[in-house]
Amino acid sequence: MTTQTNTENDAAASADSASTILEVKNLSTQFRTRAGLVKAVDDVSFSVKEREVLAIVGESGCGKSVTALSVMGLIPTPPGEIVGGEIMFGGKDLLQASDDEMQEIRGGQMGMIFQEPMTSLNPVMTIGKQVAEPLRIHLGLSKAAARVRAGELLSLVGLPDPLEKLDDYPHQMSGGQRQRVMIAMAMSCEPKLLIADEATTALDVTVQAQVLELLIRVAEEFGTALIIITHNLGIVARYAHRVNVMYAGKIRESGTAADVYKNPGHPYTAGLLSSVPSLMQSTSGKLQSIEGEIPDLTDLPSGCAFGPRCPYVQDRCRLEDPPLENVGDDHISACWESAQFRGTT
Amino acid sequence: MSMTTSTRSVLDIRDLQVHFPVNRGVLFIKNKGAVKAVDGVNLSIAPGETVGLVGESGSGKTTVGRAIIGLVKPTGGVIEFEGNNVLEMNSAALRQFRRQVGVVFQDPYGSLNPRMTAERIISEPLVAHHLFNSKQERRARVQELLEIVGLNAGMASRYPHEFSGGQRQRIGIARAIASDPTLIILDEPVSALDVSIQAQIINLLDELQDRLQIAYLFIAHDLSVVRHASDRVAVMYLGKLMEVAPRDAVYDNPLHPYTKALLSAVPVPDPEIEKKRERTILTGDIPSPTNPPSGCVFRTRCPIADEACAESIPELREVTPGQHVACLKV
Ligand SMILES: Nc1ncnc2c1ncn2[C@@H]1O[C@H](COP(=O)(O)OP(=O)(O)O)[C@@H](O)[C@H]1O
Ligand SMILES: Nc1ncnc2c1ncn2[C@@H]1O[C@H](COP(=O)(O)OP(=O)(O)O)[C@@H](O)[C@H]1O
Ligand code: SF4
Ligand SMILES: [Mg+2]
Ligand SMILES: [Mg+2]
Numbered sequence: 001m002t003t004q005t006n007t008e009n010d011a012a013a014s015a016d017s018a019s020t021i022l023e024v025k026n027l028s029t030q031f032r033t034r035a036g037l038v039k040a041v042d043d044v045s046f047s048v049k050e051r052e053v054l055a056i057v058g059e060s061g062c063g064k065s066v067t068a069l070s071v072m073g074l075i076p077t078p079p080g081e082i083v084g085g086e087i088m089f090g091g092k093d094l095l096q097a098s099d100d101e102m103q104e105i106r107g108g109q110m111g112m113i114f115q116e117p118m119t120s121l122n123p124v125m126t127i128g129k130q131v132a133e134p135l136r137i138h139l140g141l142s143k144a145a146a147r148v149r150a151g152e153l154l155s156l157v158g159l160p161d162p163l164e165k166l167d168d169y170p171h172q173m174s175g176g177q178r179q180r181v182m183i184a185m186a187m188s189c190e191p192k193l194l195i196a197d198e199a200t201t202a203l204d205v206t207v208q209a210q211v212l213e214l215l216i217r218v219a220e221e222f223g224t225a226l227i228i229i230t231h232n233l234g235i236v237a238r239y240a241h242r243v244n245v246m247y248a249g250k251i252r253e254s255g256t257a258a259d260v261y262k263n264p265g266h267p268y269t270a271g272l273l274s275s276v277p278s279l280m281q282s283t284s285g286k287l288q289s290i291e292g293e294i295p296d297l298t299d300l301p302s303g304c305a306f307g308p309r310c311p312y313v314q315d316r317c318r319l320e321d322p323p324l325e326n327v328g329d330d331h332i333s334a335c336w337e338s339a340q341f342r343g344t345t
Numbered sequence: 346m347s348m349t350t351s352t353r354s355v356l357d358i359r360d361l362q363v364h365f366p367v368n369r370g371v372l373f374i375k376n377k378g379a380v381k382a383v384d385g386v387n388l389s390i391a392p393g394e395t396v397g398l399v400g401e402s403g404s405g406k407t408t409v410g411r412a413i414i415g416l417v418k419p420t421g422g423v424i425e426f427e428g429n430n431v432l433e434m435n436s437a438a439l440r441q442f443r444r445q446v447g448v449v450f451q452d453p454y455g456s457l458n459p460r461m462t463a464e465r466i467i468s469e470p471l472v473a474h475h476l477f478n479s480k481q482e483r484r485a486r487v488q489e490l491l492e493i494v495g496l497n498a499g500m501a502s503r504y505p506h507e508f509s510g511g512q513r514q515r516i517g518i519a520r521a522i523a524s525d526p527t528l529i530i531l532d533e534p535v536s537a538l539d540v541s542i543q544a545q546i547i548n549l550l551d552e553l554q555d556r557l558q559i560a561y562l563f564i565a566h567d568l569s570v571v572r573h574a575s576d577r578v579a580v581m582y583l584g585k586l587m588e589v590a591p592r593d594a595v596y597d598n599p600l601h602p603y604t605k606a607l608l609s610a611v612p613v614p615d616p617e618i619e620k621k622r623e624r625t626i627l628t629g630d631i632p633s634p635t636n637p638p639s640g641c642v643f644r645t646r647c648p649i650a651d652e653a654c655a656e657s658i659p660e661l662r663e664v665t666p667g668q669h670v671a672c673l674k675v
Contacts, residue, residue: 059539160629174630204401204566206627209610213626231539234612238619258616275544277573279613282593286551287573289544293509 018050021192021225022071027085029063029070032078036298040066042249044085048193053216053226055240055257057233057272059294063249064229068195071227072112073102090192108138111186115198117178121170127154128166131185138189153184158214176207183215190222197229212239233276237261245269248295248305251324255331265333267341268306304336312337354389355427355528355560356413361386362421363408367635381634382408384584386422387661390528393554395561397575397592399568399607401631404581406564410530413562414448415439426528444474447521447559449514451533456517457505463491463516464501470524490519495549511542515549522553532564547574568611572596577667580604583642584634586661590668600670603643641673649674 154162
């Protein structure tokens with residue numbers, strides 16, 4: 001057992017002066033499906049600074065994973081296609097990079113971990129071989145040296161008996177242990193950026209806390225920036241410096257976690273926050289949920305896509321899609337009614 | 346939700362035991378034993394009450410629910426429904442019992458037959474318990490149920506895949522209330538849903554409870570949801586209850602070290618609170634129920650365990666009024 005306080009938010013200040021390592025500009029990714037053209041990511045721009053922890057939130061189907069997969073160069077084509085934008089990383093536009101270059105970057109400078117580690121781990125290869133593989137490919141370590149380093153990495157991610165675990169197979173481990181192995185693999189080349197897509201969603205809250213604290217600690221140690229994709233607004237509050245709120249393929253709000261939670265700039269964000277019941281206080285009666293469900297991405301409503309569910313909707317919202325505008329220092333939101341909704345008029 | 350503890354219980358579980366044999370397969374021959382999924386659970390639910398059941402996966406929550414509705418056979422103990430032992434009921438009494446106890450599962454995909462229309466799915470309990478006199482009457486009842494759960498009567502002819510996750514869960518709820526139950530077992534009913542849809546379903550369950558006076562056993566692992574939804578909360582670990590108390594006692598004054606650890610692991614959606622919050626993080630995973638630790642089953646992960654905890658098994662004791670705790674050091 002360990003007792004810990006949260007020091008992550010202190011790092012936010014120092015992240016200010018740090019340089020940008022990822023800059024996504026006007027990214028649009030679409031899928032051709034039988035039902036029609038899905039604009040999964042539509043004109044999305046954001047950046048990540050060195051050592052920063054950025055969270056992406058929003059309901060299922062809002063384009064969070066497609067954003068991450070676009071950055072990683074993992075969009076299945078067809079049916080998917082990145083139809084526009086730039087993804088600047090390490091001085092080059094990844095959308096112009098060759099397959100070989102992308103392969104080199106993935107698992108080297110940039111890594112990703114997913115919700116279900118079993119789908120990313122090879123069931124018939126030992127853990128030791130799998131952790132050693134990126135070390136041999138990207139760092140050119142010898143077989144023996146890679147095995148030694150793999151053992152060190154398993155110990156770094158807190159696996160009990162790490163040297164014995166080298167010869168185990170994935171199915172011999174618990175879900176939490178497998179996710180630790182994924183972190184060891186993703187961090188093995190000390191990447192500049194790691195994307196964790198719902199990486200702790202399938203874990204129990206106790207194990208989720210272990211894995212997240214580990215992820216943050218290792219990222220700090222290696223100077224890795226994190227993009228955490230999650231639907232858990234508590235995780236965002238605890239670990240993220242900044243947060244992007246996505247709805248129907250677009251970023252609708254972005255700012256520091258502190259500002260976004262304290263004074264949301266978009267009715268969608270406010271709706272998400274009030275849907276979560278409190279752990280700290282007993283409540284009864286109706287939870288303030290968001291009415292309805294996310295729209296069909298092949299057939300978006302005109303104007304603001306959140307309009308049909310929005311308690312503040314006005315005629316203008318149904319006609320024109322609101323642009324992202326400043327609602328505070330380093331805080332943007334796309335809502336025609338944000339001033340009314342925030343009570344600032 | 347109302348607190349009605351003075352009345353007789355709807356459900357009274359005493360010393361419930363569900364042990365699964367592990368004797369299949371070569372691997373286990375040496376170590377013939379049992380998975381002690383549920384190992385001595387005592388729990389009662391009053392009419393119209395919601396009891397939350399929480400704990401890590403593998404702690405036995407689902408098995409408690411399945412034992413109540415007869416999907417697994419207990420290896421010991423008593424399950425009393427409105428004063429009668431379910432395990433000794435004759436078939437007529439059992440049929441009546443099944444009419445009065447509904448169930449909603451986590452995965453509306455898995456629990457709704459993909460080849461049946463919503464109408465047929467919701468009709469099932471009506472048919473099983475002969476709750477209509479004519480086809481028109483049945484159809485009218487299905488339409489009424491659809492509207493009660495917030496769907497359109499016109500959706501009756503659709504198949505499960507034509508509904509969203511939240512809508513499928515509404516169909517599952519319509520089926521569960523069709524036979525007018527007095528108790529519904531809700532096994533992770535909102536775990537697979539987005540927070541916005543989760544809130545809609547919780548509101549629906551709350552509304553139905555007020556309207557129909559149903560008691561709920563609300564199994565979930567989201568502790569915030571359970572606080573909002575429950576009157577009392579039971580905390581389970583490795584087949585045993587660690588703490589049972591009214592919700593405010595469990596959340597504001599948790600006494601068992603496991604309850605404390607669970608609560609402290611939950612990050613709350615408020616950066617200001619999180620910045621200051623001290624956390625106790627349990628190490629390791631829940632041990633195997635085939636070979637649980639001696640003495641207190643929690644001792645291998647417990648921050649305050651000592652030698653005594655390996656020796657004797659702590660009983661669930663009433664420590665403050667209404668708050669029952671199974672810990673030697675409380
Ligand atoms: N391989 C694919 N083929 C077709 N549509 C896809 C594919 N991957 C994602 N989509 C669609 O893109 C949209 C955004 O999905 P995603 O980014 O996975 O959402 P989430 O925010 O839940 O991660 C959804 O409508 C989804 O159905
Ligand atoms: N039919 C079964 N046969 C053998 N073991 C089972 C069976 N059902 C459940 N178990 C075991 O019983 C324990 C408790 O499971 P479960 O009741 O599903 O826990 P929870 O719902 O709290 O996650 C687990 O270790 C599980 O593997
Ligand atoms: S009995 Fe001992 S091991 Fe069990 S919870 Fe209490 S202190 Fe911890
Ligand atoms: Mg996703
Ligand atoms: Mg379960």
